[in-house]
Amino acid sequence: MSEQTLRVGMIGYAFMGAAHSQGWRNAPRFFDLPRRIELTAVAGRNAEAVTAAAEQYGFAATETDWRALIERDDIDLVDICTPGNLHAEIALAALRSGKHVLCEKPLANTVEEAEEMAAAAREAAARGVFAMCGYSYRRTPALAYAKQLIDEGRIGTIRHVRGQYLQDWLHDADAPMTWRLDRTASGSGALGDIGAHLIDTTQWLTGQSISGVSALLETFVTSRPLAGERSGLGGHGDTSEGAPRGEVTVDDAALFTARFDGGAVGSFEASRFALGHKNAFRVEVNGTDGSVAFDFEDNNVLQFFDGRDPAGQQGFRRILVTEPEHPYVAAWWPPGHGIGYEHGFTHQVVDLVTALAEHRQPTPSFDDALQVQRVLAAVETSAGDASAWTGV
Amino acid sequence: MSEQTLRVGMIGYAFMGAAHSQGWRNAPRFFDLPRRIELTAVAGRNAEAVTAAAEQYGFAATETDWRALIERDDIDLVDICTPGNLHAEIALAALRSGKHVLCEKPLANTVEEAEEMAAAAREAAARGVFAMCGYSYRRTPALAYAKQLIDEGRIGTIRHVRGQYLQDWLHDADAPMTWRLDRTASGSGALGDIGAHLIDTTQWLTGQSISGVSALLETFVTSRPLAGERSGLGGHGDTSEGAPRGEVTVDDAALFTARFDGGAVGSFEASRFALGHKNAFRVEVNGTDGSVAFDFEDNNVLQFFDGRDPAGQQGFRRILVTEPEHPYVAAWWPPGHGIGYEHGFTHQVVDLVTALAEHRQPTPSFDDALQVQRVLAAVETSAGDASAWTGV
């Protein structure tokens, strides 16, 4: 690995490819990074499409076989933006080749794959090669600030965790089939796609692990019209790395209750059928001394209730998390000039590159992501067993 | 029963007594009722306290034995505002005496009691004597209007139901013991006190019954300081009809998932430990064509998302439910001049008196309330059986 430059190869170039590459491009423009970033190559099976993507995203070269990308000598880090069914194979190969890995979430489609990946990551870490999973919402300033408040003890002992991830892009029964609805490619539906964020974010925020769940999964619309080729970038329906089918084989909604190992109880819901909600990723934590609440549809805001405020003066504070005191914010704009969805990916790059430069394990590690995977599996097990309580 | 006057006897005079009597007094001031209301007598065990209550609430006479109140010839309707453990005995006696009954919710502390009460109510109805259970939130204009929109098909087929009832008045581990924390008096904790509202409201709104649940109950604080005598009216901690004890024998929080018999899935949470939330009774229903959402902390507002609005122009409408077109509102103030918590009790009186004058069954009937009771019982059963799915 170059002492001065981090050479990035990306595999997959759809929605997540667009977001990741924006992160790579923007990080050095706003942050003082310890490494230069070079966007060396991008891989995808369709030569024409991957060439267009390289041009649009700013990669210098292309590959039509991801194995070729991994074998390149001029790449230090492999950024995996494919559907979940390819994560394990690619990540294992990349780590084996001595490449750092950034892998989109969820880590894998099965716990078995995730375990193998985590083991490989631990082994690679011993060699100074690091792997990270892309739960990028951790890098939203409002959530990062919530984490800071919780770590400082501002909300006391945690009692309640509440998570909803509500979208509605599938509510129309005639919306087309995509790889995201095909269990083979995606592993699961709303559960793994958006529910995984709830699990990762709440475990990270609270510093507690989910120890058991009782769950219910529902598929409201069991088949979908087969779409033709989709060429667009940035859409949910992109099919760049998966074959669409007519039958929906994943959950449309996942509901579960949970217990955390530190004593908190949790209520969770993930759905793509919650009409009116576009990206309502909502997390709330209530403790003995305070509460924090967040909704991604108002992403620059953290609600903070300080139970130590004098009686009569208590209330949820709408903190506009755009002050220089807030995580990541000093690099951007003046107070009140908010940032958007994509900035989480820039912050992810900042934290990842900083950790690599310091030869530290970036977080979330594959082990962290494996724990999420275990919860996802427990949810599916419980749902398949009449909601029986299922330990993680 | 007098042809012109409805003579009311009330049993219990704490928080619910204050609210019910305000309803009885105010209904004729703002609505054109088919009956005059006479507040004939109020019963309570403490002679001094019940005399003060009669004076404050406007009742003409007092009784220190509820049985004496029921036996009075000059009473047409018995309004039961006691803790739940007395509901069944009083209601059965009152119906037997040919008195109409308004019974606070939840209907009873056990399904068995509730079944007996519902059977008695059905029998009495055949004789023209009617019973109603006081799920007064149904009479909030915003919720009544939501019901109207749903009944008109404005949100289509229902897929998601979401209910939270979040309070925080017990979050302090040193808050005193009350009858509400004593299973003998109250039947259950957050579940029956506030969770029951979630169940009643969502079943009523959707027109669907909950057919099964998976639940988790939690008691965060298992013992409480014993309070001295409390004489105040209107507080949560009133102990007028129960003996306080040191051990908390009820749930502090109840979380459950549910299925409705019309195909919807539900996520529910009731807690008195959700710090920062005072009376966040939140209900949301998502359908194939629209959504409605409500939060009692903003009680004059209904959020309505119309999925048939043109693309680009869709959004949750913040409907200020204070227009003459809205249920109950024309009797009150000009648009935007909102009403409060107590008005639901006035509307309850209006609907009850109107039904009685028309010799119709008022709603919710004891049968409706029995169904809620069965869900409450299923929640407790599931929670006691490792969250196993439990049919209702």
Next chain:
Amino acid sequence: MSEQTLRVGMIGYAFMGAAHSQGWRNAPRFFDLPRRIELTAVAGRNAEAVTAAAEQYGFAATETDWRALIERDDIDLVDICTPGNLHAEIALAALRSGKHVLCEKPLANTVEEAEEMAAAAREAAARGVFAMCGYSYRRTPALAYAKQLIDEGRIGTIRHVRGQYLQDWLHDADAPMTWRLDRTASGSGALGDIGAHLIDTTQWLTGQSISGVSALLETFVTSRPLAGERSGLGGHGDTSEGAPRGEVTVDDAALFTARFDGGAVGSFEASRFALGHKNAFRVEVNGTDGSVAFDFEDNNVLQFFDGRDPAGQQGFRRILVTEPEHPYVAAWWPPGHGIGYEHGFTHQVVDLVTALAEHRQPTPSFDDALQVQRVLAAVETSAGDASAWTGV
């Protein structure tokens, strides 16, 4: 005057009569008043209508001539709920007769009338007879609490005052003519009806008087269809004491900037044409150390920004002003169980009766209301003089 009972005579029984009588009836039910309240008589010109009003509002007797009401020996206080053109004559006569007076706002239709009334009130006060003007919004708990915070120095030196009173009930050009649009009866339009609340509330909150203004008045719709007789109570369009005409002779909207004598600057707007706003009475005050903001459409909430909170943790706190620590609230319901528009009138009665029992001047006095009147007049003068700065 009876030592134990305050005997009330009310003149006028439309919207304000409904609100005032609800205040008189409810105050003793929830507050421990130093006087019993007796609703002795109500006066109105139409015998049939006033009889119906007496029945509905709970007055024992009626008068068809307000002078007769004032001359009654069994009345201690005259509550004036007529259009503004009658305020002065009635108030002067009542004070002369030794009756306490509660007069709806604005105090009068002209500064001259208001000055005469204030002089009479000062004179009467020397005799132990008191007059108060009904700026009831001061008794909204959230605003009363804001006043408390400001008085405690929590927002520091005041720099900005911002007031909007936005309604839309006249936005339809075919909405009918009413006495409120007739300058002879109402004195002015949006300015005196709702703008007066902005002036009173902000002067009271800040403890500063408006010293000068620059104003603009606008009448968007200059004539209105003549309505037939209106018999309803509680509507804006009530015509009980005025003859409707075809020409709109008042302002539809009033906009002005202001300076306060303590150094703050103010921006104000009152309109009945702000489509979508029903009763958006909004007041915000920014100081050197904090800010408070209020909107009547969310009347149980006070927004409070504490500039002394640690950097990073600052934000407007949404205080649900429903705690026992908050003004007036302990008498009502548990936290989060909000109150409505009418409760301000109950609190007004409480404060008035308490002051009378203690032989103190209730506030706002007629002098306070006269100051509001002077600002209203300055606004009209400035608007008529090309917005020239006009001292108060």
Next chain:
Amino acid sequence: MSEQTLRVGMIGYAFMGAAHSQGWRNAPRFFDLPRRIELTAVAGRNAEAVTAAAEQYGFAATETDWRALIERDDIDLVDICTPGNLHAEIALAALRSGKHVLCEKPLANTVEEAEEMAAAAREAAARGVFAMCGYSYRRTPALAYAKQLIDEGRIGTIRHVRGQYLQDWLHDADAPMTWRLDRTASGSGALGDIGAHLIDTTQWLTGQSISGVSALLETFVTSRPLAGERSGLGGHGDTSEGAPRGEVTVDDAALFTARFDGGAVGSFEASRFALGHKNAFRVEVNGTDGSVAFDFEDNNVLQFFDGRDPAGQQGFRRILVTEPEHPYVAAWWPPGHGIGYEHGFTHQVVDLVTALAEHRQPTPSFDDALQVQRVLAAVETSAGDASAWTGV
């Protein structure tokens, strides 16, 4: 000018330089532009600082004299990001040299300068050389969509315009002096810096021009500590192109009422002392058939009230302006994945480059910006003349 590439030279590299360069870099990554963008050179007086800026922002070369930049043959467009006192001289020179111009707002520090610039721009346009002023808020999707709704007649005839631009970064009397508080460099204070946005946005949204104003200006803090050298980019206090002084010679707050030539009335306020508000750029327009409202602190949302919705169902719709149907949005992320402040600058580049490629005048033109300047001047004139009504 190259047929395929637009070669950009930027002058100034502080807050606005950071924002503009992000726009130039990002536009081709997300939009299909008709020209390639080349960041050719950036100019600033401090050689070391401008070199660092070039590196950070991605410019290939630097100049320490803006005249040298303008004389370069390899530049097609000059992007002026300096304080206002340099706008005129630079823009005139650039247009004379046949360079297109993008000039930050406000256009100039005086009407005279602005008139000269607008005349030069008209003359240049005849030669195919175009000038645009950077009122970038027009490119916020929510505001662009509001404009579309208004143009489609969805809110009918406009009656009310309401604009507030509230910040608080100067509320601390010890905040340091900057060029923005020096009239020589900045022209005015809150008025020109943020009030100008209110004027431009509301004139553009309504399609009406402000025809007269009555105004009040206030300076709360008349002197400021002199700051040392500031080297940071992106801060309000940057002093790259101006000499800081001790005396504040501009307004801290500007309040004015206005009339629009289409019949609407307006209420405006701009302040940097509104404690608690960080970037509350709020615009509301009420018409005969609907209303729109926007607040930049929630920049992805447009509030839309449709007065043609059925009675009872009306309410402000919270439209999340993140759908493919909305202006600019299809290029970005899926619904609900909001964008931030900087994106307006990207959209500005898209619209500018598209207009240039089509040999069309981009908007806002210098003439549009001159009209804003005339309103700014009228505000100052009125404020200096005891708020006398002042025509524009």
